[in-house]
């Protein structure tokens with residue numbers, strides 16, 4: 001049962017003085033995610049689409065057990081992030097730009113290190129490492145320090161490391177951000193491979209074409225709230241021109257009229 005169910009989660013942050021200054025606001029509490037629900041199924045890519053500050057990363061961090069929702073729960077393959085976060089951690093692979101690889105270690109060292117943390121047998125570690133490193137062209141850079149790698153290569157190493165334990169649930173926050181088209185393509189092709197092998201893939205993005213080309217279903221999140229959640233086909237059919245960009249802009253405008261932050 002590889003379903004992931006986000007059930008009415010809410011997350012509020014207290015803003016520090018410094019954050020209030022940065023965000024140019026006097027409010028002390030920010031509701032980052034507000035009664036958010038969606039379900040992602042095995043064999044599909046679910047895209048969480050939203051503008052900057054919409055709450056995408058907060059939602060993915062809650063799924064990945066890095067933060068606890070204030071309200072609601074997330075059930076990952078039958079395990080609750082609130083009651084059984086350890087069990088959830090074993091089932092998910094999480095990728096975010098917030099988690100940085102240490103510059104002075106090599107891909108080879110880091111891959112083995114994280115695999116051992118997950119308690120994976122040595123034989124399996126070497127076998128999977130060989131497959132990943134070949135697929136992503138990491139082989140010739142495996143003994144180069146991370147600090148000396150290109151952005152794209154670092155991202156590919158991060159992806160390989162997030163998947164050392166062959167998780168059923170793949171939670172990727174903006175996986176193609178900052179990548180050139182070729183590298184981005186190798187990442188999105190791999191995500192398709194993962195979904196075709198029956199994994200449940202959730203990714204966040206603010207890039208409409210990523211959703212259009214890659215995702216089976218999409219949730220559009222604005223100001224912490226889920227505005228639309230459906231198959232790409234059904235979402236597109238709500239607009240006479242079948243245009244995701246127009247749908248997205250209309251939703252943002254509608255939220256502004258309702259007094260949202262954008």
Ligand SMILES: Nc1ncnc2c1ncn2[C@@H]1O[C@H](COP(=O)(O)OP(=O)(O)OP(=O)(O)O)[C@@H](O)[C@H]1O
Nearest residue numbers: 013014015030032051052053054055056057058059
């Ligand atoms: N730890 C935190 N403390 C205070 N506020 C936070 C914290 N994390 C997120 N926020 C606030 O919550 C809101 C949602 O942030 P989040 O990072 O989830 O958005 P996002 O959709 O991932 O945006 P982006 O596209 O810029 O990555 C923002 O207003 C952000 O400033």
Ligand SMILES: [Mg+2]
Nearest residue numbers: 056057058173
């Ligand atoms: Mg984010």
